Amino acid sequence: MTFSAPTSQAAPGGVGEVLGLFRAQPSLTRADVMERTGLSRSTVNQRLDALVGAGLIAPSGEGASTGGRPASRFAFNQDRGVLLVADVGATGMRTAACDLGGAVLVARECPIDVADGPHAVLTVIGRLFEEMLAEAGRTTAEAHGIGLDVPGPVDFGSGQVVSPPIMSGWDRFDIPGWFADRYACPVLVDKDVNAMAFGEQRRVYPDVSPLLMVKVGTGVGAGLIVDGRVFRGADGAAGDIGHIQVTVAGVDTEPICRCGNAGCLEAYAGGWALIRDLREAGQDVATVDDAVALIRTGDLTAVRLVRRAGRILGGAIADSVSLLNPRVVVITGQLARAEEQLFAGVREMVYRRSLPLATRSLQIVPTKLDTRAGLIGLALLLADGIFAPDRVEQLLSA
Amino acid sequence: MTFSAPTSQAAPGGVGEVLGLFRAQPSLTRADVMERTGLSRSTVNQRLDALVGAGLIAPSGEGASTGGRPASRFAFNQDRGVLLVADVGATGMRTAACDLGGAVLVARECPIDVADGPHAVLTVIGRLFEEMLAEAGRTTAEAHGIGLDVPGPVDFGSGQVVSPPIMSGWDRFDIPGWFADRYACPVLVDKDVNAMAFGEQRRVYPDVSPLLMVKVGTGVGAGLIVDGRVFRGADGAAGDIGHIQVTVAGVDTEPICRCGNAGCLEAYAGGWALIRDLREAGQDVATVDDAVALIRTGDLTAVRLVRRAGRILGGAIADSVSLLNPRVVVITGQLARAEEQLFAGVREMVYRRSLPLATRSLQIVPTKLDTRAGLIGLALLLADGIFAPDRVEQLLSA
Numbered sequence: 001m002t003f004s005a006p007t008s009q010a011a012p013g014g015v016g017e018v019l020g021l022f023r024a025q026p027s028l029t030r031a032d033v034m035e036r037t038g039l040s041r042s043t044v045n046q047r048l049d050a051l052v053g054a055g056l057i058a059p060s061g062e063g064a065s066t067g068g069r070p071a072s073r074f075a076f077n078q079d080r081g082v083l084l085v086a087d088v089g090a091t092g093m094r095t096a097a098c099d100l101g102g103a104v105l106v107a108r109e110c111p112i113d114v115a116d117g118p119h120a121v122l123t124v125i126g127r128l129f130e131e132m133l134a135e136a137g138r139t140t141a142e143a144h145g146i147g148l149d150v151p152g153p154v155d156f157g158s159g160q161v162v163s164p165p166i167m168s169g170w171d172r173f174d175i176p177g178w179f180a181d182r183y184a185c186p187v188l189v190d191k192d193v194n195a196m197a198f199g200e201q202r203r204v205y206p207d208v209s210p211l212l213m214v215k216v217g218t219g220v221g222a223g224l225i226v227d228g229r230v231f232r233g234a235d236g237a238a239g240d241i242g243h244i245q246v247t248v249a250g251v252d253t254e255p256i257c258r259c260g261n262a263g264c265l266e267a268y269a270g271g272w273a274l275i276r277d278l279r280e281a282g283q284d285v286a287t288v289d290d291a292v293a294l295i296r297t298g299d300l301t302a303v304r305l306v307r308r309a310g311r312i313l314g315g316a317i318a319d320s321v322s323l324l325n326p327r328v329v330v331i332t333g334q335l336a337r338a339e340e341q342l343f344a345g346v347r348e349m350v351y352r353r354s355l356p357l358a359t360r361s362l363q364i365v366p367t368k369l370d371t372r373a374g375l376i377g378l379a380l381l382l383a384d385g386i387f388a389p390d391r392v393e394q395l396l397s398a
Numbered sequence: 399m400t401f402s403a404p405t406s407q408a409a410p411g412g413v414g415e416v417l418g419l420f421r422a423q424p425s426l427t428r429a430d431v432m433e434r435t436g437l438s439r440s441t442v443n444q445r446l447d448a449l450v451g452a453g454l455i456a457p458s459g460e461g462a463s464t465g466g467r468p469a470s471r472f473a474f475n476q477d478r479g480v481l482l483v484a485d486v487g488a489t490g491m492r493t494a495a496c497d498l499g500g501a502v503l504v505a506r507e508c509p510i511d512v513a514d515g516p517h518a519v520l521t522v523i524g525r526l527f528e529e530m531l532a533e534a535g536r537t538t539a540e541a542h543g544i545g546l547d548v549p550g551p552v553d554f555g556s557g558q559v560v561s562p563p564i565m566s567g568w569d570r571f572d573i574p575g576w577f578a579d580r581y582a583c584p585v586l587v588d589k590d591v592n593a594m595a596f597g598e599q600r601r602v603y604p605d606v607s608p609l610l611m612v613k614v615g616t617g618v619g620a621g622l623i624v625d626g627r628v629f630r631g632a633d634g635a636a637g638d639i640g641h642i643q644v645t646v647a648g649v650d651t652e653p654i655c656r657c658g659n660a661g662c663l664e665a666y667a668g669g670w671a672l673i674r675d676l677r678e679a680g681q682d683v684a685t686v687d688d689a690v691a692l693i694r695t696g697d698l699t700a701v702r703l704v705r706r707a708g709r710i711l712g713g714a715i716a717d718s719v720s721l722l723n724p725r726v727v728v729i730t731g732q733l734a735r736a737e738e739q740l741f742a743g744v745r746e747m748v749y750r751r752s753l754p755l756a757t758r759s760l761q762i763v764p765t766k767l768d769t770r771a772g773l774i775g776l777a778l779l780l781a782d783g784i785f786a787p788d789r790v791e792q793l794l795s796a
Binding site for chain 1: 624634637659661753
């Protein structure tokens with residue numbers, strides 16, 4: 001089961017909209033709900049009774065006195081179930097069981113090779129989901145949703161990875177179908193940096209739009225959040241910054257990219273390109289983490305190469321700033337841990353190349369949620385899908 | 399007076415929402431409105447009485463029989479007033495008086511030099527507005543809104559041009575204030591290609607999202623429409639494709655751009671760059687229209703140069719497709735009239751460089767509204783602002 005577009009318009013002031021208020025606030029009184037919806041007291045009472053009956057909200061202590069007896073407060077019941085999420089990278093994976101508010105209850109990490117294909121990787125994920133459910137004291141039936149993010153292009157509607165440059169064997173594999181035997185809940189699949197951008201925006205920059213998140217790990221990708229929603233484009237392919245062409249002075253032969261083209265951003269500035277360049281310079285590095293460790297020792301060759309990567313990355317981010325005019329650019333991924341060595345080059349190019357109107361209030365910052373951005377983003381995307389107003393109405397009228 | 403963000407939330411099922419239904423349809427019966435809003439017959443009658451009383455809708459013939467007497471049809475009153483719009487280019491300008499549905503009633507064209515500054519250009523616009531009002535048999539008081547689009551970055555909230563690369567003298571000039579003496583209506587100022595993109599999307603591709611419009615005139619710019627709305631970014635600077643950096647093989651010294659940087663897209667592929675290159679090749683061309691005329695004669699140098707411009711433009715559009723994943727890319731501007739010579743290069747680069755997921759359903763097409771896209775787009779943007787649900791409620795409750 002995947003998330004499809006709403007089949008019916010939710011009624012304004014309906015039970016779905018009222019639940020939405022509770023999901024956005026720690027707690028509310030009946031009077032709060034009346035004020036925010038314009039509904040009558042009797043209608044509000046009906047809505048709250050339905051939501052309490054379904055276990056979606058629950059009484060939550062007492063509110064401030066309104067002159068007579070204290071008003072009862074209600075809060076979204078984040079413990080009604082759990083969300084199982086997996087943030088799948090090229091060489092490693094993080095999984096978590098989250099509550100319905102997106103808080104991480106149990107987490108796991110595990111090295112993988114995404115190129116081993118969907119059967120191998122999804123088997124590990126399935127096992128970790130079981131372990132985490134057990135540790136959280138929850139049953140399979142209590143899983144309200146499953147979310148995966150992957151380092152490749154995703155057709156969000158069908159939950160399929162489509163023609164990924166890496167991820168061999170995953171093309172059009174039915175990921176939601178894999179989980180259908182064991183779990184009755186909906187399954188969401190998204191591009192990794194979309195989930196990360198969504199988590200970071202919702203948790204750290206709730207009032208910012210647009211927010212552009214750029215992940216510089218083994219590859220390079222971007223996610224854009226506009227008005228609180230993931231901007232996916234027409235087919236879910238938006239944010240493919242890693243394969244835009246960049247100009248590098250003094251380069252005679254453009255490096256070949258993993259996608260088959262030459263001169264792509266990640267063929268210069270991705271983690272795999274940095275490893276290639278460090279090896280050519282005689283350094284013994286096998287992984288992006290090795291490269292970052294070497295940069296942190298202050299090795300001159302490594303520092304020179306990461307600064308160059310930062311300027312090249314900055315050129316592409318400057319192009320994105322010119323096209324999209326974001327308020328905040330968040331940089332994440334393993335290479336973002338090289339911090340100032342990378343950021344200096346990025347900032348230099350963006351402020352040099354983009355319009356003053358686009359840069360006067362622009363922030364370029366490292367991720368605050370760091371390695372949990374994807375997990376939290378997936379949980380919040382799932383919760384938004386599961387508790388979309390029209391779905392809540394269907395649930396309660398069923 | 400400019401358009402600000404809504405100060406209050408319009409009530410669902412309110413008079414503003416009901417007017418919105420009429421603006422989207424040729425005509426509706428009372429039963430249609432009941433069905434689409436879920437409002438009761440008596441509430442619908444109240445809403446329609448208020449809208450008829452304000453002259454915003456009017457009876458429109460008779461509807462199909464519903465068994466008893468024919469249902470009365472009502473339609474949006476597009477003739478309640480006029481919208482005065484001006485599409486300002488670097489070297490020429492088009493103006494129109496439109497009805498409230500965005501249809502052009504009277505139009506004018508006029509050569510100008512936008513670098514003559516706001517006083518000179520706005521004086522001409524003011525005179526043309528008066529002439530067109532007279533020709534349409536309308537008074538100044540009947541102008542419901544004024545819209546201008548300009549070839550430079552605009553702070554949409556204040557209606558000011560901000561740090562424009564061309565348009566000397568316009569920086570932060572109070573365009574809405576210029577019209578305030580004579581007209582009491584709101585004034586909207588937007589970037590030219592935003593208005594063009596909005597007109598094209600609304601009239602030709604009403605169900606398409608995202609739509610990217612690229613204007614290749616003297617300069618190069620882009621406008622993006624997402625879910626039926628202009629995507630402006632955080633400061634209104636989005637779509638600045640003309641100044642992203644491009645890679646051109648075999649170029650030792652990057653050309654200097656009008657913005658002060660080197661290697662910008664428009665320094666290779668804009669009309670001014672094509673004129674520069676044609677002159678260097680010994681051709682006697684003064685304007686972009688001269689260059690297009692020369693291309694159409696089949697002159698080999700001109701054809702070679704425009705094909706090269708097409709491929710370079712295509713590289714930047716491929717980057718935009720990778721980032722934004724639009725469903726339709728519309729190309730407009732004087733150079734778009736070079737048609738296949740330009741489009742072949744654009745298509746070649748986009749299909750070569752962008753992800754299969756992003757190009758499998760992509761259309762790259764010339765503008766259908768052509769020179770009227772900006773005028774129609776401005777009128778529709780004005781109408782959306784003037785008849786925003788919260789404004790209609792304020793209007794009727796005043």
